[in-house]
Amino acid sequence: xxxxxxxxxxxxxxxxxxxxxxxxxxxxxxxxxxxxxxxxxxxxxxxxxxxxxxxxxxxxxxxxxxxxxxxxxxxxxxxxxxxxxxxxxxxxxxxxxxxxxxxxxxxxxxxxxxxxxxxxxxxxxxxxxxxxxxxxxxxxxxxx
Amino acid sequence: xxxxxxxxxxxxxxxxxxxxxxxxxxxxxxxxxxxxxxxxxxxxxxxxxxxxxxxxxxxxxxxxxxxxxxxxxxxxxxxxxxxxxxxxxxxxxxxxxxxxxxxxxxxxxxxxxxxxxxxxxxxxxxxxxxxxxxxxxxxxxxxxxxxxxxxxxxxxxxxxxxxxxxxxxxxxxxxxxxxxxxxxxxxxxxxxxxxxxxxxxxxxxxxxxxxxxxxxxxxxxxxxxxxxxxxxxxxxxxxxxxxxxxxxxxxxxxxxxxxxxxxxxxxxxxxxxxxxxxxxxxxxxxxxxxxxxxxxxxxxxxxxxxxxxxxxxxxxxxxxxx
Numbered sequence: 001x002x003x004x005x006x007x008x009x010x011x012x013x014x015x016x017x018x019x020x021x022x023x024x025x026x027x028x029x030x031x032x033x034x035x036x037x038x039x040x041x042x043x044x045x046x047x048x049x050x051x052x053x054x055x056x057x058x059x060x061x062x063x064x065x066x067x068x069x070x071x072x073x074x075x076x077x078x079x080x081x082x083x084x085x086x087x088x089x090x091x092x093x094x095x096x097x098x099x100x101x102x103x104x105x106x107x108x109x110x111x112x113x114x115x116x117x118x119x120x121x122x123x124x125x126x127x128x129x130x131x132x133x134x135x136x137x138x139x140x141x142x143x144x
Numbered sequence: 145x146x147x148x149x150x151x152x153x154x155x156x157x158x159x160x161x162x163x164x165x166x167x168x169x170x171x172x173x174x175x176x177x178x179x180x181x182x183x184x185x186x187x188x189x190x191x192x193x194x195x196x197x198x199x200x201x202x203x204x205x206x207x208x209x210x211x212x213x214x215x216x217x218x219x220x221x222x223x224x225x226x227x228x229x230x231x232x233x234x235x236x237x238x239x240x241x242x243x244x245x246x247x248x249x250x251x252x253x254x255x256x257x258x259x260x261x262x263x264x265x266x267x268x269x270x271x272x273x274x275x276x277x278x279x280x281x282x283x284x285x286x287x288x289x290x291x292x293x294x295x296x297x298x299x300x301x302x303x304x305x306x307x308x309x310x311x312x313x314x315x316x317x318x319x320x321x322x323x324x325x326x327x328x329x330x331x332x333x334x335x336x337x338x339x340x341x342x343x344x345x346x347x348x349x350x351x352x353x354x355x356x357x358x359x360x361x362x363x364x365x366x367x368x369x370x371x372x373x374x375x376x377x378x379x380x381x382x383x384x385x386x387x388x389x390x391x392x393x394x395x396x397x398x399x400x401x402x403x404x405x406x407x408x409x410x411x412x413x414x415x416x417x418x419x420x421x422x423x424x425x426x427x428x429x430x431x432x433x434x435x436x437x438x439x440x441x442x443x444x445x446x447x448x449x450x451x452x453x454x455x456x457x458x459x460x461x462x463x464x465x466x
């Protein structure tokens with residue numbers, strides 16, 4: 001069976017989820033590899049969610065929020081902007097490939113952009129191959 | 145002979161520095177009361193005793209086994225399983241047994257890299273030296289073996305069923321005393337609980353004033369003149385008090401050092417490091433990605449800081465490099 005990447009998408013309710021919705025209602029095609037989880041704001045995305053998704057078998061995690069300056073709660077996406085580079089550094093220490101986790105700003109009117117981001121991310125993660133994290137953690141329980 | 149049967153106890157260290165054993169001794173003369181009330185059947189650092197003595201015991205012959213240190217090799221695991229079988233209560237004592245501790249930081253590297261650094265490629269090793277340990281060696285037709293070095297570090301609960309957890313690096317001596325007294329009196333909390341600690345965070349118990357946090361620069365403690373009454377994070381000094389379980393007596397922040405997180409995640413925190421990441425990054429006072437990067441560049445080893453005592457307990461547990 002060929003490998004299909006599993007990508008978890010955390011989308012903010014106000015911009016990116018609406019943007020994804022627009023992609024759908026506009027019948028723009030994009031790969032079905034993303035599993036979307038709607039959150040109220042990118043500030044709500046605890047970095048724990050991201051590592052948890054990776055530990056449970058996600059091959060990639062995509063975070064999408066309002067463009068800087070456009071946050072529904074005025075400053076929430078700046079919190080995501082500050083956390084993300086530190087999260088990337090942490091994941092690098094764990095030896096997780098850079099392209100598995102990505103932050104993008106997608107507005108409610110950017111249905112095409114959402115489809116492009118998902119397509120690009122799916123292809124990049126496909127190129128990396130399946131994430132070994134989940135399998136490694138399971139193997140560690142059996143083999144020392 | 146109507147004398148009440150003495151408490152049968154054992155203490156053991158796995159991959160540990162010995163500080164936890166010292167913490168037990170730091171209860172001072174109380175340890176003499178323990179020795180009077182209990183038979184210490186096995187305690188490598190303090191009393192004589194061999195593994196075969198423990199192996200000869202009946203199952204559950206011990207009332208209490210206190211295990212400190214992480215599980216790094218087959219010997220650690222063997223004794224952990226042995227003590228689990230021989231003891232009614234098994235306690236994971238100190239950060240290493242509780243969460244993997246300092247030895248757990250080795251999970252960010254590999255067994256091969258550790259061996260290369262320790263035995264082959266190191267400035268203190270004579271060039272060309274290839275003396276390396278093997279699990280089994282033949283000497284005069286006899287097979288000698290040493291423990292197998294595992295590919296990663298485990299917390300105690302990953303290899304055996306643990307009844308109680310006593311956190312801390314090392315646990316506070318007053319808490320050690322409380323735990324021992326609880327066993328003597330039979331006043332034990334529900335199984336699997338963290339004992340000798342509170343359900344609050346270190347921040348909750350810290351006396352420093354907390355106001356709005358906005359940080360332009362992270363500082364190491366020696367780089368600034370501290371205000372002793374103000375939250376360390378507001379002064380740009382890393383402190384894990386917001387995500388860490390209290391019970392230590394706020395020892396580090398009271399000594400003008402940031403909390404290092406040795407008591408482990410607070411009850412509502414799932415992953416101590418990512419939760420700390422969340423708190424730390426959100427106080428950066430900038431909306432400019434390149435400035436944020438510059439501020440973060442002052443943290444050379446964030447993973448090592450955030451999981452100083454709990455890498456094997458973190459969600460990702462270890463390096464996933466191919």
